[in-house]
Amino acid sequence: MRRRLAQRWRWRVMGTTAAVVLVVPALLWSQESRRGDRLLHRHLDAARFEAVDTDTPGGGSSSGEQGSAAPSTWSGEGQPGLSVEAGDREWFWTADGPVAQSPLEPPHGGLDPATGNATLDTHTDRVRALDYQASFEPSVVPWKRGVAHDGVVRQVDGTYSTRRRSSSLTSVPVGGGAARGGEDRFWGSFLVRMEAGRAHPIPSVSPEQRVVQVVAEPLVDVEVLRDGSDNFFLRGDVDGVVRVNLELAVSRFYFDGALDERVGWEQFATPERVLADADARAVAARVLGARGIDRGLSPVEALRALVGYYRDFEARPFPQDEAGGDRYEAISALQVGVCRHRALAFLVSAGSLGLESRYVYNEAHAFVEVRWPAQGWRRIDLGGAADGFNYQNMGSNSVHRGGERDGFPQPQRYLDEIIAFESGESAGGLSSDAAGETVSEAERESSGDPTRDAASMAAQRVSPPGDESRELELAVRPPQVEILDASGAVMRGAAMRVRGRVVRGGARRVEVLLVPAGAAGFERGVSLGEADVQTSGDFVGEWTVPRQVSLGRWVLKARPVGE
Structure with a gap:
């Protein structure tokens, strides 16, 4: 089940203006994009991927609506459903890699570990959006292991490409009991277009994951295999479409040990x-x-x-x-x-x-x-840059919480990429149903994390009230009006209550707006509404967050009416 973060408030006075910051705590994660066969990557605030609804431009359904395909109904308690009907934009896993219901442009390198590889090219600038296919509950977006290579080949012309040093397959034992201390539980659900006797590559969560159980529909025997680079495969003695669910137990060391x-x-x-x-x-x-x-x-x-x-x-x-x-x-x-x-x-x-x-x-x-000797494999993200990310087949919209403790240097360029996207400077953004990993601003503050915004003063986890909501990130930085607090569900289409006080100059009425972070003054602001100012200078208002507000980082500002 997803952990919820209690509201924690901190107050700070900056000059004559006090501010409360309401943010969706987030581990800044990454996304990628492509032009032709170019695969590029950029950091993205994962909290924006939670509870995205159907009217996202170019996006999919909020709950990964899959007709009778049960994976979208996973509650975190039991396994995903076993329907052999494909979910909305769900891929089929074949012996030659994944196949989409609509034409699928393979990313740089291809997604079959046996034939795909990555080449060090000179296309080093960012481009447009790629699709990401969710395969696990909870989601490990964007760190799903699609293809893993442990070897490098250098050509005489100075180019480099990756490869598997060992392609031999070995059987993976099934059982050993459910996830225990130091492990997290996952379900993987795969719609496999099975060919009898052939190995079908599937994604994985970690190289050392334990397979607790295998469940298939129709009821057939399915063998789990792995190669020398810990790419995983499924093999069965049947021809036809099979839904295969794997219960996995994964050591937490892999994520942030x-x-x-x-x-x-x-x-x-x-x-x-x-x-x-x-x-x-x-x-x-x-x-x-x-x-x-x-x-x-x-x-x-x-x-x-x-x-x-x-x-x-x-x-x-x-x-x-x-x-x-x-x-x-x-x-x-x-x-x-x-x-x-x-x-x-x-x-x-x-x-x-x-x-x-x-x-x-x-x-x-x-x-x-x-x-790492005696400890095992450890995932490390190096960052990157791109303009958009389409998250498909999102299932229950639950997201794994691993990876909160990075433990590695974060240079300024690395942080600048994050800030650029959060400030709305990227030309693209999110365009589908999605979810991401999160960590609270308060936890960053206590750990001295340099990614923490120096103006941030509080952290609040905002829970989605329903499938048709969007979470927004809000940073409160008022100009002439002090915002005392902003309560309620901070999402599109949800009510939001704002309380504040005029701190400079007299005003009988104020307007409260959402303004894109980084914008000058009230440029491109979206008005929430107006409120009367009492003789004490206090005001309060409750409004519905407009549905046309796009995902991103927004600043909550207020100004006297007529300014």
Whole structure:
């Protein structure tokens, strides 16, 4: 079940103006986009993906309406339904990868682990939106493991591509009991177009997930398999469409576990074993040597340095005069690129140190995972840039809470990408039903997280009243009017009560507006309504948040009528 955050209020006086900040607490997560075969990524506030309704431009249904397809009715208590009818825009998983009901443009690399791979190209600026297909309850958006590769091939022309070092399949044991302490429970629901005897790739939550049970409709025997990179597959002795539900138990360490800092290099493999290509190791030695990253650092120091460096990239066009040399060296030196460039370059650099890592991607994002001795695999996001994100087949709209503790450097460029999107500077945005992972502003404040807005003074978790609501993020920064509080459900179509006081100048009436964050004054403001000012200077009003208000970060402002 989803955890709810109690309201916590803090007050701060800034000059002569006090403010209350109402925000949907959010772990800033990432999204990607594509032009042709280009896959790019950008950070996005995941809280915007909760309870999105049917009138989203270009979007889908709020609850992933799937007719009789029961996965949309998952409550968090039992398993998803077992209808073999496809949900709204739900994909079919085949032996050759996913197939959509409408034509599906494969992302960069393709989604079949056996045939897909990622190539380090020069398309390093952001583009338009991609689709993201939800497969798990609760959702792990956008970090679903679609394809994982643990090897890198360097071509003579200086280009690089990913591969699986081992393609052999082994059977995954089923059972072992439900999720226990230190594990989280998930259900995966897959509509498989089964071909007898063939292995059908499916997404996964983590490389070390335990399969607690397998349930199929119609009732057939289904075997779960994995390859050497921990890509997962289903195989059965039947031809036809089968709904397969997997109950999974996943270690929480994978999402945000703290690394054991006592681990030494003797517990890691040699660089030659992890990155076999001698030429690639030589290039990586130049790249990392120029930045003081080598085995002279402890393993955890080296990993943190790598994460900080590759998060400090910028999405911008690749300089054409650099196109003829070693692609990894140029992209790393220039620090240019989006999620897939960062993740693939990280794979080369980490391998050159003997850090075993993987390049992981799905149809809308690329990230990395690193194996830490005696602890297991750990997911790490490196950021990126894009203009939009379409979230499909969202099921119950529940979202996993893992990943709240990052534990790695967050350079200014990394934070600037987040701020740019939150301020409405991105040309795109959300355009479908979606949900995301969250963390409270209060928790960020207590942990000294540098992503916290210095003007933020409180945190409130806003719960959706129904499927036709949208959550909004509000930051209250009044000009001449003090906003004392804003209560109620902060969503489109829901009532919102605002209380405030005129602090400078006399006014008999005030207007309260929602203004896009970053806009000057009241530019592009959407009026909530007007309220009478009492002789004491206080005012109060209750209005319905207009349905035309788009998703994004909004500032709540008030002004005397006639200003």
